[in-house]
Amino acid sequence: MKHLPLFFDLAGRKVVVIGEGPKADLRVKLARSAGADVQHLDTHSITAKDFHGAVAAFVATADEAKDIMVQRLAKSAGVPVNVADRPTLCDFIMPAIVDRDGVVVAISTSGASPTLASVLRGRIEAVLPERIGTLASLAVTFREQVNALIADPARRRAFLRRLVEGPAARLALAGDEAGARRVALGELDAARRQTGSAGIAHIVGAGPGDPDLLTLKAAQLLQEADAVLHDDLVSPAVLNRARRDAEIVSVGKRMGRPSWAQADIDAELVRRVRAGQTVVRLKAGDPFVFGRGGEEVDALRAAGIAYTIVPGITAALGCAASAGIPLTHRHHASALTFVSGHSAVGSKPVAWPALAAEGHTLAIYMGATEAPAVRDRLLEAGADPATPVAVIENGTRADQFVSTGRLADLARLAAVHVQGGGPSLIIVGDVAAYAVAVETPPLAKVS
Known part of the structure; x- marks a missing residue:
């Protein structure tokens, strides 16, 4: 280690900055932000006395001869000095700094590459x-x-x-x-x-499947969880981002298969949190878009359990982007509706005539098995049989499979995806014509 990183208390202490321009101004700003008594001077008539009592000096004249002259004066006064862009003249160097309300991270390459330090600062800022x-x-x-x-x-x-x-x-x-x-x-x-x-529950969106589409907060929580209770549709690649020793529990619900009842999932969440666990309830897509996240929050509130909610990229956004479909388009679609292909008993009926209007994009979740009924309802409501449609299976994943066609052919197109067994999303509307039909993976991923 060439330089020892130190955090120096400058509050009320004298710091001298010599020079004019952006680099000198930046050093003035940084020293003052640390509470220093900053004396900002130019090079006219400066002497060693100007440095007496100072704890540090910054030099940024942009003139090599002046930089050397001022550095010698500071050294003669026994004051540590930093000279901008001249590491051989420096007693200490300036790191790239991340400052979040008193939490400070300093990044240094020992002067080798300020650009690299700046890049690393950006990455750390994105994570904190x-x-x-x-x-x-x-x-x-x-x-x-x-x-x-x-x-x-x-x-x-x-x-x-x-x-x-x-x-x-x-x-x-x-x-x-x-x-x-x-x-x-x-x-x-x-x-x-x-x-x-005491424990806590985190209701977390896992996104549409590609683990790189997890939010930063979701990735952080997966590394902190004692247990992860996940939907059946959450991809193995996403589950691999969990902490190695976390307990991974599938509580998924898939049509026609034995599965957990929602009441049982709610009870399991409450039980684990009361036992002191940090629990991530991991849901495909976004928890509040056809994910029953609202029901689970109701249960946690009723039990007096601490919880947080972390949104995720919902399937319509991720899958459409991965298939090249703009869900809205200035010339083709000014409205967008998310619709469930399966409705809960007692739920309000879908207003199909409004959904069948031109200039409207439909993103239909869990609709592959109900494709014949969806087609019939839209046609009965007045939709054009030639309206473009796309069916996206395993959207954003390496094995993504996209079929395209017309509304009149929706049942036939969807039948292939029902056989495939992967999660499928149906998009109906003129924008679906932008989809690239892909029958052999992989497809370029969204970043």
Whole structure:
């Protein structure tokens, strides 16, 4: 390691910045953001006295001779100096910085490649949760109490680790600070009494199948889960992103097969969370689009269980994009409706005449087995038999299979996908003509 990374308290301390222009201005801004007493000077009549009492100096004149002159003056005053773009003149270097409300990450390549450091900063910024500072504040709030109430160092470390990774952390990151404090207090009391900790449920969208389409938050939660309760349609590639020692439980429901009742799934969620587990309820697509996520949230609320909701890319968006279909188009479709091919008993009937109108795109979930009835209802409602349709099976996955044709042929087209057994989405409307019919995978993926 060429440079030792240090975080230096500059509050109220003198820092000298020499030079004009964007690089000097950036150093002034950074030093002031750390609370430093910044003296911003140009190179006219500068002497070693200007550096007396300073804890650091930044030089950014963009002139090599001036840079060397000022660097020598700072050194003669015994002040560590950084010279922009001249690593051989530097006592310390400037890292690329990620600052999220007091949580600071510094990235350095020891001056070898500032561009690489900047790229890495962008990647870290994309991964860090937006409210990570709130989580740091939660940890500060409880630190003294934890030190006072948990004497054993190993148990104390375990509690603090859970505080920043477990249920309280997830509530803080979701913006529920009051809920996070309540959960943390409960866990602290349990830890003090050496009883079980409170758990949490995360209702998470797995996306349409391609694991690279998981949201960052979904991927993070899969790495934290004690148990993953997943739908049958969640792809194995997505399940492989879960923590290695997490318990993977299939609670899927598939038509015509033995499966879990919704009440049993609700009860299992409640049971596991009350036992102290962090549970990810992983649903194909988005939990709130034909995913029964709302029913499970109702059950968790009724039981007084802590939970968060993580949306996912729903099948209509992912599959259509992967097949090259724009669901809306300025010249062809100004309305879009998601429709279920299967309706629950007692649900409101679908207004097929409105759905059959021109300029309207239909994305029909779970419709392959009901394709004849869907076709008939649309035709009876006045749809043109020549309306383009596309059936997308295993959308976004390596084995994606797309059939295209006309509404009049929908039953025949869908029958092939029923035999295939993979999850299928039907798109009806003029935009379906944009689909690329593919019978041999793989298909180019969406990123």
